[in-house]
Amino acid sequence: MQAFPSRFPEYPHVMIHHVQVSSPPGSEARQRAFYTGILGWPELPKPAALAARGGCWFRIPGLGGPDGEIHIGIETDFRPARKAHPAFMVDIDTTAAALTAAGYPVLWADPTEIPGRRRFHTHDGVGNRLEFLAH
Secondary structure, three states: OOOOOOOOOOOOOOOOOEEEEEEOOOOHHHHHHHHHHHOOOOEEOOOHHHHOOOOEEEEEOOOOOOOEEEEEEEOOOOOOOOOOOOEEEEOHHHHHHHHHHOOOOOEEOOOOOOOOOOEEEEEOOOOOEEEEEEO
């Protein structure tokens, strides 16, 4: 299978800068407790023009490459994402232990689904589905 050539030769590679998940109004403290308190991802300052909207941003340390970000956006009619989810490559055992110690479920995936890839699902401070994979 041939890779799709970039239409922009000066940018031969694509990288995701951030993903955004929704959260209800007033939930920033719960999300900070999860993303910084449990996962250890530092909070990033939001630009003033966006800070008034609420929510928060976190830096996701890169594994030998650039860092990424997860943005928490506030939605008045919030419903947790139960199917759609971001997936993060991490030290799987350390992350599972930290989540378990904090009382979050760690639901290990069937190892035959993606052979050779250990992974599990959990949820963030407001119930959004997340996936963690071994790096």
